[in-house]
Amino acid sequence: MKIDICEKSFSPWALLQEYEQEVLDPLYAGQYGAATVFSGTMREFNEGDGVTGMLLEHYPGMTDRYLEKISAEAAARWELLDTLIVHRVGLMMPNDPIVLVAAWSAHRGEAFEAARYLIEALKSRAPFWKKEQLEEGERWVAHNTPA
Amino acid sequence: MKIDICEKSFSPWALLQEYEQEVLDPLYAGQYGAATVFSGTMREFNEGDGVTGMLLEHYPGMTDRYLEKISAEAAARWELLDTLIVHRVGLMMPNDPIVLVAAWSAHRGEAFEAARYLIEALKSRAPFWKKEQLEEGERWVAHNTPA
Amino acid sequence: MIQVRFFASLREEMGREGVELDAAVATTIGEVWERVAEGKERPSNLLMARNMDYSDAGTPVSDGDEVAFFPPVTGG
């Protein structure tokens, strides 16, 4: 169960490759039949406007606490081998990865439901805020789109 | 929309990295906010028995046809930017990746639903068959577990 | 001719990958099975395809078709 709040650009796929090799395989090689992954990427448009950059603010300490809490909730609710949550903070550009969640399980149903839970819970409770830079000025994103 | 039936071991994460860089980004950089991925890996146990190897047989031609059909169904049903399906055939070992499905969309709900649809439809209709090598003898897998 | 193919456990039970059948002796997939199955009853969960599309026992067949019989699929 790993949580990472990341100030630099990251590659979700390179992180997953590394995490499986270094963490999952030594513990669970041959046991995880299923991994479900969600990767969220910065779009260059939102609500009809072009977005040229984005500043991601968070509440250090509380963010970690809630990502751990959410991961523990998923682990209690589904039979999982492991979970991973990575979230970018700071200034980012369109097409930069923002968030990665992954859930490993013996079976696919649990992996799918847990990954969906992780991203929905993160979006509704983890204290992150997005400020978009538009062609003219900037604005705080008012709320997340419901699932 | 890519389909790949693969006779050698593959890395799902390396394939995704390559596919985003070479196919998605030139067409859709800044447009895909969401990717949902399912990676299925060979377990070393099934129905209580140890499995030491697995032979994956398929119906060449019909397999491609159904993976394309399933991808087209997902594209018709959800607003997707792209999908990818990779499936291993031939002889494989525990911890080898078997299947990868991915769906890219502007929004997460569609990516999740489409990825789930792709793997369920693949499991119920694509003509693949697994023969497990056990410590004593071998056996055909009789049917897939329902979702 | 009709090309008949067997896959997976059914291929092993039949002891062959397939057989060619004179198109004159069968008008449906069900009849193809009767001609090639050597008395073996059709399993209730048997899947059938005509020209690589799922079909059923009543599907008509004609000269040049490929007909396949196989057990439930177990990919993914």
Add this chain to the structure above:
Amino acid sequence: MIQVRFFASLREEMGREGVELDAAVATTIGEVWERVAEGKERPSNLLMARNMDYSDAGTPVSDGDEVAFFPPVTGG
């Protein structure tokens, strides 16, 4: 003392990241808001945390607590 913190658009509206408040002047998070908000009405969608746990206006506070106010979260 109670450490009070503001985040995101609220931090900008308040014109500061936070403030220290004498613990004697507030017994709940709602009272903390009234002491630090300089007359600004509490937004209906305002989120509140005490020691990094979501709380509400009625949650008691005591000396040494960290209280945070912020708008709806928009991560992921």
